[in-house]
Amino acid sequence: MPPPPMEFTATDLWTRVLDAVRPGMPEQSFKAWLSASRGVALTDDELQVEAPSQFHAEWIEDKYLPILQQVAVDLMGRPVQLTILAGAGGGPVFPAVEVAPPVRAPAGPPPRQTNPAPPAPPSGAPRPAAPRPDAARPPLNDRYTFDRFVVGSNNQLASAACHAVAEQPARMYNPLFLYGGVGLGKTHLMHAIGNHILGGAPDTSVLYITTEQFVNDLVTSIRQGKTPDFRQRYREVDLLLVDDVHFMKEKEGTQEEFFHTFNALYDARKQIILTSDRPPKEIRGLEDRLVSRFEWGLVVDIKPPDWETRVAILRKKAEDDGLTLDTDVIDFIARSCTASVRELEGAVIKLLAYSSLTNQEITESLARTALSGMIRTDDRESMPPTEALTPERIREVVAKEWGVKPEGLASKRRTKDLTVPRQVAMFLIKEILDTPLVAIGEVFGGRDHSTVIHSIRKVEENMVDDTAFADRVRGARDLLTGSDGGVR
Numbered sequence: 001m002p003p004p005p006m007e008f009t010a011t012d013l014w015t016r017v018l019d020a021v022r023p024g025m026p027e028q029s030f031k032a033w034l035s036a037s038r039g040v041a042l043t044d045d046e047l048q049v050e051a052p053s054q055f056h057a058e059w060i061e062d063k064y065l066p067i068l069q070q071v072a073v074d075l076m077g078r079p080v081q082l083t084i085l086a087g088a089g090g091g092p093v094f095p096a097v098e099v100a101p102p103v104r105a106p107a108g109p110p111p112r113q114t115n116p117a118p119p120a121p122p123s124g125a126p127r128p129a130a131p132r133p134d135a136a137r138p139p140l141n142d143r144y145t146f147d148r149f150v151v152g153s154n155n156q157l158a159s160a161a162c163h164a165v166a167e168q169p170a171r172m173y174n175p176l177f178l179y180g181g182v183g184l185g186k187t188h189l190m191h192a193i194g195n196h197i198l199g200g201a202p203d204t205s206v207l208y209i210t211t212e213q214f215v216n217d218l219v220t221s222i223r224q225g226k227t228p229d230f231r232q233r234y235r236e237v238d239l240l241l242v243d244d245v246h247f248m249k250e251k252e253g254t255q256e257e258f259f260h261t262f263n264a265l266y267d268a269r270k271q272i273i274l275t276s277d278r279p280p281k282e283i284r285g286l287e288d289r290l291v292s293r294f295e296w297g298l299v300v301d302i303k304p305p306d307w308e309t310r311v312a313i314l315r316k317k318a319e320d321d322g323l324t325l326d327t328d329v330i331d332f333i334a335r336s337c338t339a340s341v342r343e344l345e346g347a348v349i350k351l352l353a354y355s356s357l358t359n360q361e362i363t364e365s366l367a368r369t370a371l372s373g374m375i376r377t378d379d380r381e382s383m384p385p386t387e388a389l390t391p392e393r394i395r396e397v398v399a400k401e402w403g404v405k406p407e408g409l410a411s412k413r414r415t416k417d418l419t420v421p422r423q424v425a426m427f428l429i430k431e432i433l434d435t436p437l438v439a440i441g442e443v444f445g446g447r448d449h450s451t452v453i454h455s456i457r458k459v460e461e462n463m464v465d466d467t468a469f470a471d472r473v474r475g476a477r478d479l480l481t482g483s484d485g486g487v488r
């Protein structure tokens with residue numbers, strides 16, 4: 001392999017890694033899974049790569065991580081940890097897979113799912129305004145617009161509030177606080193406001209940031225003695241979008257800093273939009289002064305979509321990605337995946353991947369096979385035969401109910417979509433089987449007993465705080481113990 005250049009950027013290194021692996025793999029796989037990824041950060045010992053979706057990130061980790069990592073190490077000439085992140089980039093939701101015979105596409109331009117490159121934004125399409133605090137921050141996702149958002153009874157109020165804010169920022173509802181479970185469209189709506197405002201006023205300074213990034217940015221600026229710069233960066237924006245503010249709980253320094261940022265922006269009549277998995281009052285460990293500020297404007301929730309909305313979302317997503325799915329396939333997915341919109345998207349991605357890998361046309365029967373791991377309680381007649389209840393079985397059923405892979409729960413990954421079901425599975429194993437803590441840890445990749453205790457406590461606390469979550473956990477328990485004619 002040629003020696004690396006003296007100065008490598010994340011982009012250079014990742015491009016070279018991809019160039020090196022591409023000839024050794026099927027072109028279709030390369031296009032489907034790797035072509036839309038990009039190097040986003042490089043330190044002495046870590047290369048961070050952003051994949052277009054959580055599903056892409058998991059797939060890359062599962063299938064290609066060792067070889068990619070090896071090539072990166074060879075190129076750098078020293079150990080480099082490769083981390084695959086799920087980004088908020090503008091790539092298609094569904095991966096670029098080709099199916100033989102091809103999935104029927106509507107007449108007109110070629111379907112997007114056969115084009116690996118992310119769609120080019122239309123000219124004049126909204127862009128986040130400069131300056132952004134640092135280039136590693138995610139930009140707004142071009143696909144998260146109002147016209148791609150399906151309004152149903154679960155999100156009607158939130159959607160109306162977002163439209164109102166987008167039309168008249170900092171007038172009606174400031175801050176706008178959106179809350180709800182994972183994968184229900186909070187980030188989508190938040191970006192839609194940003195995209196709408198930028199569409200009308202491209203010079204608007206919009207900053208989208210996750211709470212985790214805010215914390216990291218703050219920590220870095222303190223370490224480098226650059227807090228005045230930090231403050232200035234955050235306080236000069238016109239529109240501040242902060243995702244997942246529940247992660248501020250118990251972080252006093254962050255709360256203090258955010259309190260002042262909030263006040264500065266609010267006083268300057270700038271719009272603030274926040275998202276969380278629960279309403280402000282229920283974020284334990286959040287200072288009262290922030291709770292009260294978060295409630296100054298409008299607090300509005302998003303619930304899981306009902307069947308009609310799920311069908312409408314599937315139709316819309318298929319249409320947007322140039323993919324035709326038969327009514328019975330759509331109906332089957334909508335009945336099987338009830339928890340979140342992300343789960344619906346995951347089901348279609350999985351179906352496309354399955355269809356592509358097995359060279360079969362997409363039918364309801366193929367969907368049943370491909371999605372058997374995601375089938376939910378109301379379609380239980382097609383569940384595989386029941387098995388004795390063991391810790392592994394509980395892990396598997398919880399993974400299915402949360403729409404993730406059972407192996408993910410046993411892995412070391414600590415993304416939110418895995419942490420919650422992992423904790424729930426530990427909790428249910430203890431509750432139903434009373435398995436010793438050390439043995440529970442074994443089932444989850446050898447975690448120690450203090451992690452298991454922490455997880456169980458976390459679920460107990462969250463069940464007190466969050467009734468929807470509590471219902472979901474109880475639902476999984478009923479399913480396992482057979483109280484609802486379940487899977488045991």
Ligand SMILES: Nc1ncnc2c1ncn2[C@@H]1O[C@H](COP(=O)(O)OP(=O)(O)OP(=O)(O)O)[C@@H](O)[C@H]1O
Pocket residue numbers: 093144148149150151152155180181182183184185186187188189313341342345
């Ligand atoms: N009503 C909807 N119409 C169309 N797409 C939707 C809708 N709701 C959610 N989505 C899609 O579902 C996916 C997940 O949505 P999003 O990331 O906004 O969820 P979230 O509530 O912010 O979740 P998290 O709390 O995990 O960050 C996105 O691809 C988004 O476009």
